[in-house]
Amino acid sequence: MALPTLVDPRKLANQGIVLEGHFDVKHLPRLALAVESIETPLSALIRFEVDEARAKVVNGNLTISVTAICQRCLDPVRVDLATDLAAQVVWSEDQIASVSGDREPWIVGDKMADLSVLLEDEVLLALPLVNYHEQGSCTGDTFLSKDGPSGDEKDDEIVADNPFNILKQLKK
């Protein structure tokens, strides 16, 4: 089932609504720019609730698969993303300070807000900045293994120097 884009989060929270469904690629324009291609719709289970402090909160989990570019071999690599959502509905930026640290503020100044924007934000946050194939399935592996471990001599020098540095400082 397709998720609704425009929702009234406060009303849904008051009613304790649970939404389960997906957003198609056309609702994820910023994600589409950030990756090579989007492989699956964004699936989500979203719970709207009023918490003990009477705050309107949104909890959920999201999954989506995309294709990115492996930064080791520059071939496409499939990335399966799964992330949790924990947000609190606020009226304006002035209220952001009142949102508990484990929640993200969701600024909804008017009655209605675009749910797809909130979920797309979460996916963009969960997307790694660089992506790699798993070791063993990347053609860049052979290139990588040519780099031997760097020598330990430098570390030894620093350790040997340390007592003298400390002495110098004590004399001052």
Ligand SMILES: [Zn+2]
């Ligand atoms: Zn690779």
